[in-house]
Amino acid sequence: xxxxxxxxxxxxxxxxxxxxxxxxxxxxxxxxxxxxxxxxxxxxxxxxxxxxxxxxxxxxxxxxxxxxxxxxxxxxxxxxxxxxxxxxxxxxxxxxxxxxxxxxxxxxxxxxxxxxxxxxxxxxxxxxxxxxxxxxxxxxxxxxxxxxxxxxxxxxxxxxxxxxxxxxxxxxxxxxxxxxxxxxxxxxxxxxxxxxxxxxxxxxxxxxxxxxx
Ligand code: DX5
Ligand code: ZN
Numbered sequence: 001x002x003x004x005x006x007x008x009x010x011x012x013x014x015x016x017x018x019x020x021x022x023x024x025x026x027x028x029x030x031x032x033x034x035x036x037x038x039x040x041x042x043x044x045x046x047x048x049x050x051x052x053x054x055x056x057x058x059x060x061x062x063x064x065x066x067x068x069x070x071x072x073x074x075x076x077x078x079x080x081x082x083x084x085x086x087x088x089x090x091x092x093x094x095x096x097x098x099x100x101x102x103x104x105x106x107x108x109x110x111x112x113x114x115x116x117x118x119x120x121x122x123x124x125x126x127x128x129x130x131x132x133x134x135x136x137x138x139x140x141x142x143x144x145x146x147x148x149x150x151x152x153x154x155x156x157x158x159x160x161x162x163x164x165x166x167x168x169x170x171x172x173x174x175x176x177x178x179x180x181x182x183x184x185x186x187x188x189x190x191x192x193x194x195x196x197x198x199x200x201x202x203x204x205x206x207x208x209x210x211x212x213x
Contacts, residue, residue, distance in 0.1 A: 003181075004191045005208050006031035006064045006171065010046065010144045011195035017051070020199075021058045027204035031064040031086070033173070033193045036079070041070035041093055042142035049075070049082040056083035064193075066114065066173065068141045069093060073100055080107035088112030088135050088171075091123045101130040112171070116141065117149050121159045131168055134159055136189070139174030144195040148175030153187050160188025178210040185213065 007029045012020035021032055034052060039045040052065065065084040069075060070093040079087055087104045091113055094100045104111040112133035113124050117140060124134055136156050139146035152172070159170055171191035172184040181192055198207045 003185050003189070003212055004030035004169075005198070005211050006033040006191055006193045007198040007204075007208070008033040008035055008144065008173070008193050008195035010035040011199035017055060018058045021055050024198065024204055024208075025059040025061050027198075028208045029061060029198075031062040031191065032059060033064045033066060033195075034084075035195075036065060036067045036069060037142065038069035041090065042068045044142045049078040052079060052082035052084060062086060064088070064171075064191075066112075066135065066193075067093070068114075073103060076100070076103050077107065080104070080109050084109055086110040086112050086133055088114050088133060090114045090116065090141070091119055092116070097123070098127050098130060101127060105130070112169075114141075114173075115155070117152060121155050121162060124159075125162065128163070128166060128168065133169040133171055133191070134163070135171045135173055135193075137174050138172055138176070138180075138184075141174075146175055148177070148180040150183075153183050156184060156187035156189050163188075176211065178213070181211050182213050 007024045037044045037046040062085040064086045072089045072093040101111040110132035114135035138152040172189045173193035176194040177197045
């Protein structure tokens with residue numbers, strides 16, 4: 001299976017976001033990972049739907065939008081209309097995960113669920129029919145540049161088994177580098193998010209291909 005790379009623009013130059021998105025598109029990114037943080041669910045504040053909408057004309061690639069906001073339901077429509085393709089929510093960020101996933105799909109978008117390092121894979125067991133992507137956080141959400149938490153590799157493996165032959169993507173986010181990427185793909189991940197490993201040194205194409213292994 002070929003791995004997809006979803007560079008996180010959290011590590012981009014925020015003063016030149018449109019150019020940065022075009023640059024990672026040209027460098028071979030498969031998806032564009034957009035980290036949305038509210039200063040409440042996570043201890044950091046990033047971008048909102050207006051920025052997603054402003055970036056939309058800069059690339060035709062899939063917008064992989066990672067919502068780290070609580071409550072999340074009131075904002076799903078705005079992110080859908082801003083041009084998101086995949087909308088991923090945290091399992092803990094709403095009271096009714098199944099309802100949230102249905103809401104995302106009601107706008108014709110792919111629905112993702114993200115699991116924090118301490119969250120067991122069992123939280124998705126009974127919603128698999130409503131899920132298009134599962135995102136395993138291999139750092140605690142909130143900041144780029146943190147170290148990969150190795151205990152998550154076993155979770156990726158268990159999720160891969162749970163998914164079976166369902167058409168669900170398995171994505172890993174946090175501390176993904178050319179060293180940790182092979183651990184994720186060997187365990188069954190098919191989408192890798194990387195911020196600092198893609199944007200370091202300005203060599204985006206080489207950095208992306210290094211992650212593909
Ligand atoms: C963290 C974000 C990640 C982050 C990854 O909360 O969800 O997407 O940008 O950054 P790196 O790859 O630097 O760990
Ligand atoms: Zn993310």
